[in-house]
Amino acid sequence: MSVAAQMVDIKKEYVLKSETVRALRGVSFTVPEGDYVAIMGPSGSGKSTLLNLLGCLDRPTFGSFYLGTDDVSKMNDDQLSHIRASRIGFVFQSYNLIQQLTVVENIEVPLYYQGRVNAASRKRCRELAQLVGLGQRLDHRPTQLSGGQQQRVAIARSLVNDPYFILADEATGNLDSVTTEEILALFERLNDEGRTIIMVTHEDEVAAHAKRVIRLRDGLLQSDIQNETRIHAKPKPRPPEPEMAH
Numbered sequence: 639m640s641v642a643a644q645m646v647d648i649k650k651e652y653v654l655k656s657e658t659v660r661a662l663r664g665v666s667f668t669v670p671e672g673d674y675v676a677i678m679g680p681s682g683s684g685k686s687t688l689l690n691l692l693g694c695l696d697r698p699t700f701g702s703f704y705l706g707t708d709d710v711s712k713m714n715d716d717q718l719s720h721i722r723a724s725r726i727g728f729v730f731q732s733y734n735l736i737q738q739l740t741v742v743e744n745i746e747v748p749l750y751y752q753g754r755v756n757a758a759s760r761k762r763c764r765e766l767a768q769l770v771g772l773g774q775r776l777d778h779r780p781t782q783l784s785g786g787q788q789q790r791v792a793i794a795r796s797l798v799n800d801p802y803f804i805l806a807d808e809a810t811g812n813l814d815s816v817t818t819e820e821i822l823a824l825f826e827r828l829n830d831e832g833r834t835i836i837m838v839t840h841e842d843e844v845a846a847h848a849k850r851v852i853r854l855r856d857g858l859l860q861s862d863i864q865n866e867t868r869i870h871a872k873p874k875p876r877p878p879e880p881e882m883a884h
């Protein structure tokens with residue numbers, strides 16, 4: 639089985655004037671391609687620190703982090719920024735869309751930064767909009783969309799580079815419960831179709847949709863448990879277009 643991400647004895651220390659904070663104290667886990675992992679833990683347990691490492695926004699103090707077969711912990715800033723832009727699909731709580739751009743243009747943004755926009759990429763972005771149920775909204779701007787629809791745009795954008803994994807940070811944190819369920823159903827479908835997802839959440843109901851739950855405590859991995867109900871669930875059929883109300 640191919641590996642999307644592997645952390646080996648990862649330690650992260652923040653050196654302050656008066657003390658050194660040991661935010662991660664030796665964390666190891668492997669995310670195979672096609673996995674769907676929820677990362678949980680109390681405040682201060684190291685979730686954001688781990689998310690920053692997974693997203694190549696920071697380097698560990700000690701340990702190795704493999705994306706595919708590349709050891710990211712040995713890369714310089716330019717290499718990290720390249721891999722971040724080209725191989726990781728970020729989905730944030732606040733969507734982070736560009737208000738002046740349409741749905742398709744927002745999906746295209748990661749390609750734009752790499753100078754890879756052309757007719758074929760535009761076609762692919764339209765297909766991604768369709769994939770997330772926004773085929774009828776290609777020319778809408780973010781202000782013309784509901785929160786759930788905006789998050790769908792962000793999810794489509796996260797897929798445009800064919801990333802190692804989608805890295806979702808409290809992706810449903812701004813959404814009501816019905817829309818949260820819709821977005822989680824979309825993640826589940828994308829995962830059923832083979833995409834790897836790593837999400838940070840503090841909500842048990844959200845984590846219940848993942849195949850696996852990793853819990854951090856005081857910078858250590860407290861537990862790493864497979865969700866048997868999800869693993870053996872039958873894939874859900876893709877909902878028909880046009881999109882749902884949210």
Ligand SMILES: Nc1ncnc2c1ncn2[C@@H]1O[C@H](COP(=O)(O)OP(=O)(O)OP(=O)(O)O)[C@@H](O)[C@H]1O
Pocket residue numbers: 652653654659660661679680681682683684685686687688
């Ligand atoms: N840039 C930093 N400089 C110094 N200490 C930091 C820094 N970032 C995080 N920490 C410390 O590292 C530890 C882990 O923090 P982290 O933000 O990773 O936890 P968390 O689980 O994401 O918390 P929360 O759920 O509250 O966001 C905490 O003690 C925090 O104060």
